[in-house]
Amino acid sequence: MTSQPKEMDSSSREFVKQSTLYQEFLAEREEILKHKWLESERLGYDVGFERALLDWIRKHREGWRAARRQQLGHQAPRPAGAQTPEAVESEKK
Numbered sequence: 001m002t003s004q005p006k007e008m009d010s011s012s013r014e015f016v017k018q019s020t021l022y023q024e025f026l027a028e029r030e031e032i033l034k035h036k037w038l039e040s041e042r043l044g045y046d047v048g049f050e051r052a053l054l055d056w057i058r059k060h061r062e063g064w065r066a067a068r069r070q071q072l073g074h075q076a077p078r079p080a081g082a083q084t085p086e087a088v089e090s091e092k093k
Contacts, residue, residue: 032056
């Protein structure tokens with residue numbers, strides 16, 4: 001048996017760890033865990049991850065993502081064919 005699959009697994013894992021998508025997942029997970037802790041403290045019992053996740057998604061996800069995009073200097077993706085705000089402004093002139 002060769003060691004190639006282990007090498008591929010290792011390099012694949014490293015690629016995933018460095019991916020933007022994985023980094024965003026980790027950042028979002030950290031926010032959910034903070035929310036879980038705060039809600040559990042407020043209510044006096046462990047609310048559990050699933051409840052905290054659903055509550056955070058409903059109440060905070062959209063705002064957190066917008067703030068994160070702004071912080072990282074990214075804009076929200078636009079649908080195909082959508083004009084940039086600059087293009088819309090130049091058409092008005």
